[in-house]
Amino acid sequence: MTDSLTRELEQSRPRLRAMAYRMLGSVSEADDALQEVWLRTRRTPGDAVRNPGGWLTTATAHTCLDLLRSRNARHEVPVGVRLPDPIVTVDGHATPETQALLTDSVGLALQVVLDRLDPAERIAFVLHDSFAVPFGEIAAILNRSPEATRQLASRARRRVRAAPTPEGTPSDQRPVVDAFFAAARRGDLTALIRALAPDVILRGDLGTGKLWETTGSDEAAAQAVRFAHPRATLHPVLVNGAAAVLVTIADRPASLMAFTVAHGRITEIDVLADPHRLPALLPEN
The missing domain is CATH 1.20.140.160 (PhyR, sigma-like (SL) domain)
Structure with a gap:
Protein backbone atom coordinates (compact mmCIF):
# COMPACT_ATOMS: atom_id res chain seq x y z
CA MET A 1 0.00 0.00 0.00
CA PRO A 78 -34.84 -9.51 1.97
CA VAL A 79 -36.80 -6.30 1.56
CA GLY A 80 -39.49 -5.88 4.18
CA VAL A 81 -37.82 -7.96 6.89
CA ARG A 82 -35.96 -5.38 8.98
CA LEU A 83 -35.48 -1.68 9.51
CA PRO A 84 -32.14 -0.13 8.55
CA ASP A 85 -29.75 0.53 11.42
CA PRO A 86 -30.60 3.84 13.09
CA ILE A 87 -27.88 6.23 14.21
CA VAL A 88 -28.78 6.93 17.84
CA THR A 89 -27.45 9.80 19.93
CA VAL A 90 -28.43 10.89 23.43
CA ASP A 91 -29.05 14.54 24.29
CA GLY A 92 -27.41 15.58 21.05
CA HIS A 93 -24.02 14.25 22.17
CA ALA A 94 -22.11 12.02 19.80
CA THR A 95 -18.62 10.64 19.49
CA PRO A 96 -16.56 12.17 16.67
CA GLU A 97 -17.02 8.94 14.72
CA THR A 98 -20.80 9.04 15.11
CA GLN A 99 -20.90 12.77 14.38
CA ALA A 100 -19.17 12.10 11.07
CA LEU A 101 -21.96 9.69 10.15
CA LEU A 102 -24.59 12.22 11.16
CA THR A 103 -23.02 14.94 9.02
CA ASP A 104 -24.02 13.02 5.90
CA SER A 105 -26.95 11.12 7.37
CA VAL A 106 -30.47 10.88 6.04
CA GLY A 107 -33.66 10.34 8.00
CA LEU A 108 -34.65 6.80 8.85
CA ALA A 109 -37.72 7.07 6.60
CA LEU A 110 -35.49 7.83 3.63
CA GLN A 111 -33.11 5.04 4.59
CA VAL A 112 -36.10 2.65 4.43
CA ALA A 162 -41.95 10.32 -2.16
CA ALA A 163 -40.37 9.53 1.22
CA PRO A 164 -41.49 11.59 4.25
CA THR A 165 -38.91 14.25 5.12
CA PRO A 166 -38.48 15.64 8.66
CA GLU A 167 -39.07 19.36 9.03
CA GLY A 168 -37.58 21.76 11.55
CA THR A 169 -35.06 21.04 14.26
CA PRO A 170 -35.33 18.34 16.94
CA SER A 171 -36.49 21.09 19.30
CA ASP A 172 -39.34 21.84 16.91
CA GLN A 173 -40.21 18.14 16.60
CA ARG A 174 -40.02 17.24 20.28
CA PRO A 175 -43.31 18.88 21.44
CA VAL A 176 -45.21 16.91 18.79
CA VAL A 177 -43.61 13.66 19.92
CA ASP A 178 -44.26 14.48 23.59
CA ALA A 179 -47.92 15.21 22.82
CA PHE A 180 -48.19 11.85 21.07
CA PHE A 181 -46.91 9.94 24.10
CA ALA A 182 -48.97 11.95 26.57
CA ALA A 183 -52.13 11.16 24.60
CA ALA A 184 -51.16 7.47 24.29
CA ARG A 185 -50.72 7.15 28.05
CA ARG A 186 -54.09 8.79 28.68
CA GLY A 187 -55.71 6.55 26.09
CA ASP A 188 -56.93 9.73 24.38
CA LEU A 189 -57.61 8.66 20.79
CA THR A 190 -58.83 12.10 19.77
CA ALA A 191 -55.62 13.79 20.90
CA LEU A 192 -53.55 11.04 19.29
CA ILE A 193 -55.23 11.48 15.95
CA ARG A 194 -54.59 15.25 16.17
CA ALA A 195 -50.87 14.53 16.52
CA LEU A 196 -50.83 12.25 13.47
CA ALA A 197 -51.05 13.04 9.78
CA PRO A 198 -54.09 11.35 8.17
CA ASP A 199 -51.84 9.12 6.05
CA VAL A 200 -49.25 8.43 8.77
CA ILE A 201 -47.21 5.25 8.30
CA LEU A 202 -46.52 3.08 11.36
CA ARG A 203 -43.83 0.49 10.78
CA GLY A 204 -42.52 -2.08 13.26
CA ASP A 205 -39.47 -4.35 13.35
CA LEU A 206 -39.93 -6.87 16.14
CA GLY A 207 -37.22 -9.23 14.96
CA THR A 208 -39.75 -11.82 13.86
CA GLY A 209 -38.54 -12.01 10.27
CA LYS A 210 -41.28 -9.75 8.96
CA LEU A 211 -41.68 -5.99 9.00
CA TRP A 212 -45.26 -5.00 9.77
CA GLU A 213 -46.70 -1.76 8.46
CA THR A 214 -49.99 0.06 8.74
CA THR A 215 -51.23 3.34 7.28
CA GLY A 216 -53.73 5.86 8.59
CA SER A 217 -54.13 7.86 11.79
CA ASP A 218 -57.03 5.80 13.18
CA GLU A 219 -55.10 2.53 13.04
CA ALA A 220 -51.84 4.12 14.24
CA ALA A 221 -53.64 5.74 17.20
CA ALA A 222 -55.29 2.44 18.14
CA GLN A 223 -51.91 0.68 18.02
CA ALA A 224 -50.32 3.40 20.17
CA VAL A 225 -52.95 3.00 22.88
CA ARG A 226 -52.71 -0.80 22.71
CA PHE A 227 -48.95 -0.81 23.24
CA ALA A 228 -48.70 2.00 25.82
CA HIS A 229 -47.02 0.14 28.68
CA PRO A 230 -47.83 1.57 32.15
CA ARG A 231 -44.31 0.77 33.46
CA ALA A 232 -42.46 2.16 30.46
CA THR A 233 -39.89 4.91 30.91
CA LEU A 234 -39.33 7.27 27.99
CA HIS A 235 -35.85 8.60 27.20
CA PRO A 236 -35.54 11.38 24.61
CA VAL A 237 -32.92 10.54 21.98
CA LEU A 238 -32.17 11.45 18.39
CA VAL A 239 -32.35 8.99 15.52
CA ASN A 240 -30.48 10.10 12.41
CA GLY A 241 -30.67 13.62 13.78
CA ALA A 242 -34.47 13.69 14.37
CA ALA A 243 -36.53 13.50 17.56
CA ALA A 244 -37.00 9.95 18.83
CA VAL A 245 -37.62 8.04 22.07
CA LEU A 246 -35.96 5.05 23.66
CA VAL A 247 -38.51 3.07 25.68
CA THR A 248 -37.21 1.06 28.62
CA ILE A 249 -39.07 -1.29 30.96
CA ALA A 250 -37.40 -2.19 34.24
CA ASP A 251 -34.26 -0.41 33.00
CA ARG A 252 -34.02 -2.63 29.93
CA PRO A 253 -34.39 -1.29 26.38
CA ALA A 254 -37.76 -2.37 24.97
CA SER A 255 -38.04 -0.34 21.79
CA LEU A 256 -36.68 2.59 19.86
CA MET A 257 -39.30 4.83 18.25
CA ALA A 258 -38.21 7.19 15.48
CA PHE A 259 -40.55 9.92 14.24
CA THR A 260 -40.82 11.95 11.07
CA VAL A 261 -42.57 15.25 11.82
CA ALA A 262 -43.82 17.62 9.11
CA HIS A 263 -46.27 20.53 9.29
CA GLY A 264 -46.64 19.98 13.03
CA ARG A 265 -47.82 16.37 12.69
CA ILE A 266 -46.23 12.95 12.72
CA THR A 267 -46.06 11.49 9.22
CA GLU A 268 -44.10 8.32 9.99
CA ILE A 269 -43.27 6.22 13.04
CA ASP A 270 -40.60 3.53 12.86
CA VAL A 271 -40.44 1.16 15.81
CA LEU A 272 -37.38 -1.04 16.33
CA ALA A 273 -38.05 -3.66 19.02
CA ASP A 274 -35.83 -6.50 17.87
CA PRO A 275 -34.30 -7.72 21.18
CA HIS A 276 -31.22 -9.04 19.38
CA ARG A 277 -30.39 -5.87 17.43
CA LEU A 278 -31.55 -3.07 19.71
CA PRO A 279 -28.92 -3.21 22.50
CA ALA A 280 -26.04 -3.18 20.02
CA LEU A 281 -27.39 -0.07 18.27
CA LEU A 282 -27.66 2.07 21.40
CA PRO A 283 -24.82 4.40 22.43
CA GLU A 284 -22.86 3.50 25.52
CA ASN A 285 -23.69 5.44 28.64
Missing part, protein backbone atom coordinates in the same frame (compact mmCIF):
# COMPACT_ATOMS: atom_id res chain seq x y z
CA THR A 2 1.42 3.40 -0.99
CA ASP A 3 1.95 6.14 1.57
CA SER A 4 -0.38 8.43 -0.37
CA LEU A 5 -3.13 5.78 -0.37
CA THR A 6 -2.62 5.22 3.36
CA ARG A 7 -2.96 8.93 4.10
CA GLU A 8 -5.99 9.26 1.84
CA LEU A 9 -7.71 6.30 3.49
CA GLU A 10 -7.29 7.77 6.97
CA GLN A 11 -8.37 11.25 5.88
CA SER A 12 -11.37 9.94 3.91
CA ARG A 13 -12.51 7.30 6.40
CA PRO A 14 -15.45 9.34 7.83
CA ARG A 15 -16.74 10.14 4.32
CA LEU A 16 -16.28 6.56 3.10
CA ARG A 17 -18.01 5.17 6.18
CA ALA A 18 -20.96 7.53 5.69
CA MET A 19 -21.12 6.51 2.03
CA ALA A 20 -21.08 2.81 2.93
CA TYR A 21 -23.77 3.30 5.59
CA ARG A 22 -26.00 5.10 3.09
CA MET A 23 -25.52 2.28 0.58
CA LEU A 24 -25.96 -0.61 3.02
CA GLY A 25 -28.28 0.70 5.75
CA SER A 26 -26.12 -1.06 8.34
CA VAL A 27 -23.38 0.42 10.49
CA SER A 28 -21.72 -2.96 11.07
CA GLU A 29 -21.75 -3.79 7.35
CA ALA A 30 -20.36 -0.34 6.57
CA ASP A 31 -17.45 -1.07 8.91
CA ASP A 32 -17.00 -4.48 7.27
CA ALA A 33 -16.92 -2.80 3.86
CA LEU A 34 -14.18 -0.39 4.98
CA GLN A 35 -12.20 -3.28 6.39
CA GLU A 36 -12.42 -5.00 3.01
CA VAL A 37 -11.28 -1.81 1.28
CA TRP A 38 -8.32 -1.62 3.65
CA LEU A 39 -7.41 -5.21 2.79
CA ARG A 40 -7.63 -4.37 -0.91
CA THR A 41 -5.23 -1.47 -0.41
CA ARG A 42 -2.76 -3.89 1.16
CA ARG A 43 -2.82 -5.95 -2.03
CA THR A 44 -2.50 -2.97 -4.37
CA PRO A 45 0.93 -2.27 -5.95
CA GLY A 46 2.40 1.09 -5.09
CA ASP A 47 2.49 2.32 -8.69
CA ALA A 48 -1.07 1.20 -9.55
CA VAL A 49 -2.97 4.16 -8.05
CA ARG A 50 -2.76 7.62 -9.60
CA ASN A 51 -5.81 9.09 -7.89
CA PRO A 52 -6.03 7.74 -4.30
CA GLY A 53 -9.32 9.53 -3.51
CA GLY A 54 -11.07 8.27 -6.60
CA TRP A 55 -9.63 4.78 -6.13
CA LEU A 56 -10.97 4.56 -2.57
CA THR A 57 -14.43 5.82 -3.57
CA THR A 58 -14.57 3.24 -6.36
CA ALA A 59 -13.29 0.46 -4.10
CA THR A 60 -15.90 1.29 -1.44
CA ALA A 61 -18.70 1.40 -4.00
CA HIS A 62 -17.62 -1.92 -5.55
CA THR A 63 -17.48 -3.55 -2.12
CA CYS A 64 -20.94 -2.26 -1.16
CA LEU A 65 -22.38 -3.31 -4.51
CA ASP A 66 -21.01 -6.83 -4.01
CA LEU A 67 -22.51 -6.96 -0.51
CA LEU A 68 -25.93 -5.78 -1.75
CA ARG A 69 -25.97 -8.27 -4.60
CA SER A 70 -24.83 -11.09 -2.34
CA ARG A 71 -27.51 -10.16 0.20
CA ASN A 72 -30.20 -10.28 -2.49
CA ALA A 73 -28.92 -13.50 -4.05
CA ARG A 74 -28.90 -15.33 -0.71
CA HIS A 75 -32.13 -13.64 0.43
CA GLU A 76 -30.11 -12.89 3.53
CA VAL A 77 -31.96 -9.70 4.43
CA VAL A 113 -36.76 3.78 0.85
CA LEU A 114 -33.09 3.30 -0.05
CA ASP A 115 -33.29 -0.26 1.31
CA ARG A 116 -36.04 -0.98 -1.20
CA LEU A 117 -34.09 0.11 -4.26
CA ASP A 118 -32.37 -2.25 -6.66
CA PRO A 119 -28.62 -2.44 -5.76
CA ALA A 120 -27.57 -0.63 -8.96
CA GLU A 121 -30.19 2.10 -8.42
CA ARG A 122 -29.04 2.57 -4.87
CA ILE A 123 -25.37 2.83 -5.79
CA ALA A 124 -26.09 5.27 -8.63
CA PHE A 125 -28.31 7.50 -6.50
CA VAL A 126 -26.10 7.59 -3.41
CA LEU A 127 -22.88 8.21 -5.30
CA HIS A 128 -24.29 10.93 -7.56
CA ASP A 129 -26.92 12.71 -5.47
CA SER A 130 -25.28 12.41 -2.05
CA PHE A 131 -21.56 12.39 -2.85
CA ALA A 132 -21.36 14.17 -6.23
CA VAL A 133 -19.58 11.36 -8.07
CA PRO A 134 -19.86 11.94 -11.87
CA PHE A 135 -22.05 9.56 -13.84
CA GLY A 136 -19.10 8.50 -15.98
CA GLU A 137 -17.28 7.13 -12.94
CA ILE A 138 -20.42 5.47 -11.58
CA ALA A 139 -21.06 3.86 -14.97
CA ALA A 140 -17.66 2.17 -14.81
CA ILE A 141 -18.46 0.79 -11.34
CA LEU A 142 -21.84 -0.58 -12.47
CA ASN A 143 -20.61 -1.70 -15.89
CA ARG A 144 -23.36 0.36 -17.55
CA SER A 145 -23.36 3.24 -19.98
CA PRO A 146 -23.45 6.77 -18.50
CA GLU A 147 -26.96 7.26 -19.90
CA ALA A 148 -28.20 4.00 -18.36
CA THR A 149 -26.59 5.02 -15.07
CA ARG A 150 -28.30 8.41 -15.23
CA GLN A 151 -31.64 6.64 -15.71
CA LEU A 152 -30.97 4.41 -12.69
CA ALA A 153 -30.36 7.44 -10.51
CA SER A 154 -33.44 9.18 -11.92
CA ARG A 155 -35.70 6.22 -11.08
CA ALA A 156 -34.27 6.09 -7.58
CA ARG A 157 -34.71 9.85 -7.17
CA ARG A 158 -38.42 9.63 -8.01
CA ARG A 159 -38.94 7.04 -5.28
CA VAL A 160 -36.83 8.94 -2.78
CA ARG A 161 -38.83 12.14 -3.32
Whole structure:
Protein backbone atom coordinates (compact mmCIF):
# COMPACT_ATOMS: atom_id res chain seq x y z
CA MET A 1 0.00 0.00 0.00
CA THR A 2 1.42 3.40 -0.99
CA ASP A 3 1.95 6.14 1.57
CA SER A 4 -0.38 8.43 -0.37
CA LEU A 5 -3.13 5.78 -0.37
CA THR A 6 -2.62 5.22 3.36
CA ARG A 7 -2.96 8.93 4.10
CA GLU A 8 -5.99 9.26 1.84
CA LEU A 9 -7.71 6.30 3.49
CA GLU A 10 -7.29 7.77 6.97
CA GLN A 11 -8.37 11.25 5.88
CA SER A 12 -11.37 9.94 3.91
CA ARG A 13 -12.51 7.30 6.40
CA PRO A 14 -15.45 9.34 7.83
CA ARG A 15 -16.74 10.14 4.32
CA LEU A 16 -16.28 6.56 3.10
CA ARG A 17 -18.01 5.17 6.18
CA ALA A 18 -20.96 7.53 5.69
CA MET A 19 -21.12 6.51 2.03
CA ALA A 20 -21.08 2.81 2.93
CA TYR A 21 -23.77 3.30 5.59
CA ARG A 22 -26.00 5.10 3.09
CA MET A 23 -25.52 2.28 0.58
CA LEU A 24 -25.96 -0.61 3.02
CA GLY A 25 -28.28 0.70 5.75
CA SER A 26 -26.12 -1.06 8.34
CA VAL A 27 -23.38 0.42 10.49
CA SER A 28 -21.72 -2.96 11.07
CA GLU A 29 -21.75 -3.79 7.35
CA ALA A 30 -20.36 -0.34 6.57
CA ASP A 31 -17.45 -1.07 8.91
CA ASP A 32 -17.00 -4.48 7.27
CA ALA A 33 -16.92 -2.80 3.86
CA LEU A 34 -14.18 -0.39 4.98
CA GLN A 35 -12.20 -3.28 6.39
CA GLU A 36 -12.42 -5.00 3.01
CA VAL A 37 -11.28 -1.81 1.28
CA TRP A 38 -8.32 -1.62 3.65
CA LEU A 39 -7.41 -5.21 2.79
CA ARG A 40 -7.63 -4.37 -0.91
CA THR A 41 -5.23 -1.47 -0.41
CA ARG A 42 -2.76 -3.89 1.16
CA ARG A 43 -2.82 -5.95 -2.03
CA THR A 44 -2.50 -2.97 -4.37
CA PRO A 45 0.93 -2.27 -5.95
CA GLY A 46 2.40 1.09 -5.09
CA ASP A 47 2.49 2.32 -8.69
CA ALA A 48 -1.07 1.20 -9.55
CA VAL A 49 -2.97 4.16 -8.05
CA ARG A 50 -2.76 7.62 -9.60
CA ASN A 51 -5.81 9.09 -7.89
CA PRO A 52 -6.03 7.74 -4.30
CA GLY A 53 -9.32 9.53 -3.51
CA GLY A 54 -11.07 8.27 -6.60
CA TRP A 55 -9.63 4.78 -6.13
CA LEU A 56 -10.97 4.56 -2.57
CA THR A 57 -14.43 5.82 -3.57
CA THR A 58 -14.57 3.24 -6.36
CA ALA A 59 -13.29 0.46 -4.10
CA THR A 60 -15.90 1.29 -1.44
CA ALA A 61 -18.70 1.40 -4.00
CA HIS A 62 -17.62 -1.92 -5.55
CA THR A 63 -17.48 -3.55 -2.12
CA CYS A 64 -20.94 -2.26 -1.16
CA LEU A 65 -22.38 -3.31 -4.51
CA ASP A 66 -21.01 -6.83 -4.01
CA LEU A 67 -22.51 -6.96 -0.51
CA LEU A 68 -25.93 -5.78 -1.75
CA ARG A 69 -25.97 -8.27 -4.60
CA SER A 70 -24.83 -11.09 -2.34
CA ARG A 71 -27.51 -10.16 0.20
CA ASN A 72 -30.20 -10.28 -2.49
CA ALA A 73 -28.92 -13.50 -4.05
CA ARG A 74 -28.90 -15.33 -0.71
CA HIS A 75 -32.13 -13.64 0.43
CA GLU A 76 -30.11 -12.89 3.53
CA VAL A 77 -31.96 -9.70 4.43
CA PRO A 78 -34.84 -9.51 1.97
CA VAL A 79 -36.80 -6.30 1.56
CA GLY A 80 -39.49 -5.88 4.18
CA VAL A 81 -37.82 -7.96 6.89
CA ARG A 82 -35.96 -5.38 8.98
CA LEU A 83 -35.48 -1.68 9.51
CA PRO A 84 -32.14 -0.13 8.55
CA ASP A 85 -29.75 0.53 11.42
CA PRO A 86 -30.60 3.84 13.09
CA ILE A 87 -27.88 6.23 14.21
CA VAL A 88 -28.78 6.93 17.84
CA THR A 89 -27.45 9.80 19.93
CA VAL A 90 -28.43 10.89 23.43
CA ASP A 91 -29.05 14.54 24.29
CA GLY A 92 -27.41 15.58 21.05
CA HIS A 93 -24.02 14.25 22.17
CA ALA A 94 -22.11 12.02 19.80
CA THR A 95 -18.62 10.64 19.49
CA PRO A 96 -16.56 12.17 16.67
CA GLU A 97 -17.02 8.94 14.72
CA THR A 98 -20.80 9.04 15.11
CA GLN A 99 -20.90 12.77 14.38
CA ALA A 100 -19.17 12.10 11.07
CA LEU A 101 -21.96 9.69 10.15
CA LEU A 102 -24.59 12.22 11.16
CA THR A 103 -23.02 14.94 9.02
CA ASP A 104 -24.02 13.02 5.90
CA SER A 105 -26.95 11.12 7.37
CA VAL A 106 -30.47 10.88 6.04
CA GLY A 107 -33.66 10.34 8.00
CA LEU A 108 -34.65 6.80 8.85
CA ALA A 109 -37.72 7.07 6.60
CA LEU A 110 -35.49 7.83 3.63
CA GLN A 111 -33.11 5.04 4.59
CA VAL A 112 -36.10 2.65 4.43
CA VAL A 113 -36.76 3.78 0.85
CA LEU A 114 -33.09 3.30 -0.05
CA ASP A 115 -33.29 -0.26 1.31
CA ARG A 116 -36.04 -0.98 -1.20
CA LEU A 117 -34.09 0.11 -4.26
CA ASP A 118 -32.37 -2.25 -6.66
CA PRO A 119 -28.62 -2.44 -5.76
CA ALA A 120 -27.57 -0.63 -8.96
CA GLU A 121 -30.19 2.10 -8.42
CA ARG A 122 -29.04 2.57 -4.87
CA ILE A 123 -25.37 2.83 -5.79
CA ALA A 124 -26.09 5.27 -8.63
CA PHE A 125 -28.31 7.50 -6.50
CA VAL A 126 -26.10 7.59 -3.41
CA LEU A 127 -22.88 8.21 -5.30
CA HIS A 128 -24.29 10.93 -7.56
CA ASP A 129 -26.92 12.71 -5.47
CA SER A 130 -25.28 12.41 -2.05
CA PHE A 131 -21.56 12.39 -2.85
CA ALA A 132 -21.36 14.17 -6.23
CA VAL A 133 -19.58 11.36 -8.07
CA PRO A 134 -19.86 11.94 -11.87
CA PHE A 135 -22.05 9.56 -13.84
CA GLY A 136 -19.10 8.50 -15.98
CA GLU A 137 -17.28 7.13 -12.94
CA ILE A 138 -20.42 5.47 -11.58
CA ALA A 139 -21.06 3.86 -14.97
CA ALA A 140 -17.66 2.17 -14.81
CA ILE A 141 -18.46 0.79 -11.34
CA LEU A 142 -21.84 -0.58 -12.47
CA ASN A 143 -20.61 -1.70 -15.89
CA ARG A 144 -23.36 0.36 -17.55
CA SER A 145 -23.36 3.24 -19.98
CA PRO A 146 -23.45 6.77 -18.50
CA GLU A 147 -26.96 7.26 -19.90
CA ALA A 148 -28.20 4.00 -18.36
CA THR A 149 -26.59 5.02 -15.07
CA ARG A 150 -28.30 8.41 -15.23
CA GLN A 151 -31.64 6.64 -15.71
CA LEU A 152 -30.97 4.41 -12.69
CA ALA A 153 -30.36 7.44 -10.51
CA SER A 154 -33.44 9.18 -11.92
CA ARG A 155 -35.70 6.22 -11.08
CA ALA A 156 -34.27 6.09 -7.58
CA ARG A 157 -34.71 9.85 -7.17
CA ARG A 158 -38.42 9.63 -8.01
CA ARG A 159 -38.94 7.04 -5.28
CA VAL A 160 -36.83 8.94 -2.78
CA ARG A 161 -38.83 12.14 -3.32
CA ALA A 162 -41.95 10.32 -2.16
CA ALA A 163 -40.37 9.53 1.22
CA PRO A 164 -41.49 11.59 4.25
CA THR A 165 -38.91 14.25 5.12
CA PRO A 166 -38.48 15.64 8.66
CA GLU A 167 -39.07 19.36 9.03
CA GLY A 168 -37.58 21.76 11.55
CA THR A 169 -35.06 21.04 14.26
CA PRO A 170 -35.33 18.34 16.94
CA SER A 171 -36.49 21.09 19.30
CA ASP A 172 -39.34 21.84 16.91
CA GLN A 173 -40.21 18.14 16.60
CA ARG A 174 -40.02 17.24 20.28
CA PRO A 175 -43.31 18.88 21.44
CA VAL A 176 -45.21 16.91 18.79
CA VAL A 177 -43.61 13.66 19.92
CA ASP A 178 -44.26 14.48 23.59
CA ALA A 179 -47.92 15.21 22.82
CA PHE A 180 -48.19 11.85 21.07
CA PHE A 181 -46.91 9.94 24.10
CA ALA A 182 -48.97 11.95 26.57
CA ALA A 183 -52.13 11.16 24.60
CA ALA A 184 -51.16 7.47 24.29
CA ARG A 185 -50.72 7.15 28.05
CA ARG A 186 -54.09 8.79 28.68
CA GLY A 187 -55.71 6.55 26.09
CA ASP A 188 -56.93 9.73 24.38
CA LEU A 189 -57.61 8.66 20.79
CA THR A 190 -58.83 12.10 19.77
CA ALA A 191 -55.62 13.79 20.90
CA LEU A 192 -53.55 11.04 19.29
CA ILE A 193 -55.23 11.48 15.95
CA ARG A 194 -54.59 15.25 16.17
CA ALA A 195 -50.87 14.53 16.52
CA LEU A 196 -50.83 12.25 13.47
CA ALA A 197 -51.05 13.04 9.78
CA PRO A 198 -54.09 11.35 8.17
CA ASP A 199 -51.84 9.12 6.05
CA VAL A 200 -49.25 8.43 8.77
CA ILE A 201 -47.21 5.25 8.30
CA LEU A 202 -46.52 3.08 11.36
CA ARG A 203 -43.83 0.49 10.78
CA GLY A 204 -42.52 -2.08 13.26
CA ASP A 205 -39.47 -4.35 13.35
CA LEU A 206 -39.93 -6.87 16.14
CA GLY A 207 -37.22 -9.23 14.96
CA THR A 208 -39.75 -11.82 13.86
CA GLY A 209 -38.54 -12.01 10.27
CA LYS A 210 -41.28 -9.75 8.96
CA LEU A 211 -41.68 -5.99 9.00
CA TRP A 212 -45.26 -5.00 9.77
CA GLU A 213 -46.70 -1.76 8.46
CA THR A 214 -49.99 0.06 8.74
CA THR A 215 -51.23 3.34 7.28
CA GLY A 216 -53.73 5.86 8.59
CA SER A 217 -54.13 7.86 11.79
CA ASP A 218 -57.03 5.80 13.18
CA GLU A 219 -55.10 2.53 13.04
CA ALA A 220 -51.84 4.12 14.24
CA ALA A 221 -53.64 5.74 17.20
CA ALA A 222 -55.29 2.44 18.14
CA GLN A 223 -51.91 0.68 18.02
CA ALA A 224 -50.32 3.40 20.17
CA VAL A 225 -52.95 3.00 22.88
CA ARG A 226 -52.71 -0.80 22.71
CA PHE A 227 -48.95 -0.81 23.24
CA ALA A 228 -48.70 2.00 25.82
CA HIS A 229 -47.02 0.14 28.68
CA PRO A 230 -47.83 1.57 32.15
CA ARG A 231 -44.31 0.77 33.46
CA ALA A 232 -42.46 2.16 30.46
CA THR A 233 -39.89 4.91 30.91
CA LEU A 234 -39.33 7.27 27.99
CA HIS A 235 -35.85 8.60 27.20
CA PRO A 236 -35.54 11.38 24.61
CA VAL A 237 -32.92 10.54 21.98
CA LEU A 238 -32.17 11.45 18.39
CA VAL A 239 -32.35 8.99 15.52
CA ASN A 240 -30.48 10.10 12.41
CA GLY A 241 -30.67 13.62 13.78
CA ALA A 242 -34.47 13.69 14.37
CA ALA A 243 -36.53 13.50 17.56
CA ALA A 244 -37.00 9.95 18.83
CA VAL A 245 -37.62 8.04 22.07
CA LEU A 246 -35.96 5.05 23.66
CA VAL A 247 -38.51 3.07 25.68
CA THR A 248 -37.21 1.06 28.62
CA ILE A 249 -39.07 -1.29 30.96
CA ALA A 250 -37.40 -2.19 34.24
CA ASP A 251 -34.26 -0.41 33.00
CA ARG A 252 -34.02 -2.63 29.93
CA PRO A 253 -34.39 -1.29 26.38
CA ALA A 254 -37.76 -2.37 24.97
CA SER A 255 -38.04 -0.34 21.79
CA LEU A 256 -36.68 2.59 19.86
CA MET A 257 -39.30 4.83 18.25
CA ALA A 258 -38.21 7.19 15.48
CA PHE A 259 -40.55 9.92 14.24
CA THR A 260 -40.82 11.95 11.07
CA VAL A 261 -42.57 15.25 11.82
CA ALA A 262 -43.82 17.62 9.11
CA HIS A 263 -46.27 20.53 9.29
CA GLY A 264 -46.64 19.98 13.03
CA ARG A 265 -47.82 16.37 12.69
CA ILE A 266 -46.23 12.95 12.72
CA THR A 267 -46.06 11.49 9.22
CA GLU A 268 -44.10 8.32 9.99
CA ILE A 269 -43.27 6.22 13.04
CA ASP A 270 -40.60 3.53 12.86
CA VAL A 271 -40.44 1.16 15.81
CA LEU A 272 -37.38 -1.04 16.33
CA ALA A 273 -38.05 -3.66 19.02
CA ASP A 274 -35.83 -6.50 17.87
CA PRO A 275 -34.30 -7.72 21.18
CA HIS A 276 -31.22 -9.04 19.38
CA ARG A 277 -30.39 -5.87 17.43
CA LEU A 278 -31.55 -3.07 19.71
CA PRO A 279 -28.92 -3.21 22.50
CA ALA A 280 -26.04 -3.18 20.02
CA LEU A 281 -27.39 -0.07 18.27
CA LEU A 282 -27.66 2.07 21.40
CA PRO A 283 -24.82 4.40 22.43
CA GLU A 284 -22.86 3.50 25.52
CA ASN A 285 -23.69 5.44 28.64
